[in-house]
Amino acid sequence: MTNDSPRRTFSVRAQVLSVTGVAVLLSALVWHAELADFAGIGSGADKQPVVSGSGPGGTTPPPVDASTPAGTPSRTPSRTPTRTPSRQPATPKPKKQATTPSYDESSTEGMSPKLRTRLLKAIGAARKDGVTITITSGRRSSAKQAKLFAEAVEKYGSFKAASRWVLPPEYSAHVQGKAVDIGPRAGMTWLDENGYRFGLCRRYDNEPWHFEALTTPGRACPPREPHAVAKHD
Ligand SMILES: [Zn+2]
The missing domain is CATH 1.20.5 (Single alpha-helices involved in coiled-coils or other helix-helix interfaces)
Incomplete structure (x- = not known):
């Protein structure tokens, strides 16, 4: 009401x-x-x-840059976005490759000074006799020797059989720069007969190409071994 x-x-x-x-x-x-x-x-x-676009109420503080003309909206972003990450990701150090040096096997590179000196003298003397001696394999890297040995194990069927022809890296005189395989056949024959003059000896019965500095120049070479054996002396 x-x-x-x-x-x-x-x-x-x-x-x-x-x-x-x-x-x-x-x-x-x-x-x-x-x-x-x-x-x-x-x-x-x-x-x-x-x-x-600062929104109603003007809560945003006035622009620091007073030179901006009034009414002209500043298109410059107040903060330039930086692409630099504040925290640098830990860049993983490149894994150091096992730097096994490689050698030019068909040269005297990496050979022990004793072997190199004797071999060069022998090569020169053989040339005077009209015989060519070429280096087929001198100093080998451990990696190369390991590869050769693995291939030999495949071929001959066992560690023992393979090591008669190719020794594992830890036993090979090639890896130590103390052995050389030569060619061709005439060169092998010449060095087998004349090597002792330079202190170079054929070491194995089954490897007519393999020579080492096993004696004093002019002295007789030690008796040949039937074949290589992978064992400690
Ligand atoms: Zn050899």
Whole structure:
């Protein structure tokens, strides 16, 4: 039940109108202010441009760069994204390859000085006799010898049988630079007969190409061995 008098109704209406009017007025003022900001009217250099997207309320501090013209939105990002990672990932050190030196097997490279000197003298003397001596295999790397031995095991079927022809790296005089295999056949024959003059001896019955510095130059060579044996002395 209502018993409002017309006067009271008017009063309420007036209040409503008044409130509405104030609201409209405030809206207009706010709108004007924003418009003024947007147009750059009355704004100083220290004012944040509305279009900068800093959001309502202007909570973002004014741009540090005061030289930016008012109203001109700065397109320069305040912070340039750096591509440099703050934490450098631990770059794994390149694994050091087992640096097994490789040798030119068909030369005196890597041979012991004693073997090299004697061999070169013998090659020169053989040439005077019209005989050519070529180096087929001198110093071998441990890796190469291991490969040769593995192939020999395949071929001969067992460690023992293979080692009659090719010794494992730990036993091979080639890996120590103390043995040389030569060719061709005439060269082998010549060195077998004349090698002792230079201190070079054929060591095995089954390897006419294999020579080592086993005696004092001019002295007789030690008796030949039937074949190589992979055993400690
Ligand atoms: Zn040999």
